[in-house]
Amino acid sequence: MKDLADKAxxxxxxxxxxxxxxxxxxxxxxxxxxxxDIRHDEAEAVARDIGERAxxxxxxxxxxxxxxxxVSAAVERAGRVDVLVNNAAVLHLGTIANTSADTMRRVFEVNTLGPFLGIRAVTSAMKAQGGGSIVNxxxxxxxxxxxxxxAYCTSKWGLRGLTKSAGTELGRDGIRVNQVCPAGGNVEMYGPWMKQLVGFLDETKVYTENRGLPGEASLEAIADAVLFLASDASRNTTASDLPVDGGAHAGTFIPGFNTL
Ligand SMILES: NC(=O)c1ccc[n+]([C@@H]2O[C@H](COP(=O)([O-])OP(=O)(O)OC[C@H]3O[C@@H](n4cnc5c(N)ncnc54)[C@H](O)[C@@H]3O)[C@@H](O)[C@H]2O)c1
Structure with a gap:
């Protein structure tokens, strides 16, 4: 996408x-x-690997x-802030009975308050330069x-509400706000629950296979959707959700029914 060259x-x-x-x-x-990120060594290694652009x-x-x-560090180096991708999040798996108030607060703070603070932090720089694009x-x-x-669902529904209200509020400043909604991501996110999840492999397979496009989204497919929403290719799109979920949100594929 040509218009992303030299963007910060x-x-x-x-x-x-x-x-x-x-x-x-x-x-x-x-x-x-x-x-x-809060994972300093890993993030530094990724930046080094990408090279001088990172x-x-x-x-x-x-x-x-x-x-x-x-935001100040980016402005100091690049002179502007064109795109913010609010990607950081934490997962919590547990029934309501097994989720403490402190856990619920922490999930909300990272997954919903974090992006809210991010939008607050970039808007004045984006407004001053005539606009920008935020992708949650x-x-x-x-x-x-x-x-x-x-806990996780609640935090991500909150993020969706933030996307819709921020997109509506900031459009006249030239700032678009959208979000991608993947089914799939980094399996490391499930780390603390891996031992328990091994007991549910068949059930998980049914969930990931019984959708319009079977399987989970690759990291690259999610990244491509983010770049689309960040770029001018989506210039008339704001306050929207882009599912990258193989149709999982839309309905369940029932295998035998294709022979009816
Ligand atoms: N993993 C999945 O299956 C899946 C599915 C759908 C959506 N997502 C979403 O995709 C996004 C990326 O997740 P991922 O799959 O790459 O998982 P991940 O755990 O690899 O990535 C999350 C990153 O956020 C960082 N992070 C956590 N708390 C932070 C904080 N307080 N401040 C700064 N950074 C922090 C972590 O260190 C980690 O690098 C998240 O928003 C997640 O909710 C993931």
């Missing part, structure tokens, strides 16, 4: 997984990428002062509900 792009949660894939794709498009800047997205430092990384879990995922 801030990406949170870029130390690994989806965020790292997004950073690589923007760099391939010629953008300057600023990688933010820089790591430490940030905990729940910390408003850290956002100020993140949501989830199919922000389009549907699921048992055992209440």
């Amino acid at each position: 792009v801030l990406i949170t949660g870029a130390a690994r997984g989806t965020g790292a894939a997004i950073a690589r794709r923007f760099a391939e498009a010629g953008s300057h990428v600023f990688l933010g 820089q790591f800047i430490p940030i905990d997205v729940t910390d408003e002062d850290a956002w100020t430092r993140f 990384v949501g989830s199919v879990d922000g389009l549907i509900g699921m048992n055992g995922v209440s």
Whole structure:
């Protein structure tokens, strides 16, 4: 996407997984990428690997002062902020009975408050330069509900509400706000629950296979959708969700029914 060349792009949660894939794709498009994360060594390694177009800047997205430092560092280096990708998030798997108030607060703070602070932090620079594009990384879990995922689902539905209201509020400043909603991502995100999930492999397979396009989205497919929403190719699109979920949110494929 030609219009992304030389753009200054801030990406949170870029130390690994989806965020790292997004950073690589923007760099391939010629953008300057600023990688933010709490995993300093991993993020620094990704930035080094991308090369001179990339820089790591430490940030905990729940910390408003850290956002100020993140945006200032990008402005100092690139002179502007064209794109913000709010990608950092944490997962929690557990029934409501097994999810404490503290856990619920933490999931909300990273997944919903973090992007809110990010939007607050970039808007004045974007307004001053005549506009920009903000892409939030949501989830199919922000389009549907699921048992055992209440804290995460709630945080991603909140992010969706933020996307819709921020897109509506900031359009007249030339700032578009959209989100991708993937089914799929980095399996490392499931790390703490892997031992339990091994007991549900058949059930998980049914969920991931019984959709319009079977299987999970690749990191690259998610990154491509983010680049589309960041670029002028989506210039009349704001406050929208782009599912990258093989149709999982739309309905369930029932195998035998194709023979009816
Ligand atoms: N993994 C999946 O199956 C899946 C599915 C749908 C959506 N998503 C979404 O994709 C996005 C990327 O996740 P991923 O799959 O690459 O998982 P991941 O765990 O590899 O990436 C999340 C990144 O966010 C960082 N992070 C966590 N808390 C942070 C904080 N307070 N401040 C800054 N950085 C922080 C982590 O260090 C990590 O690098 C997330 O928004 C996630 O909700 C993931």
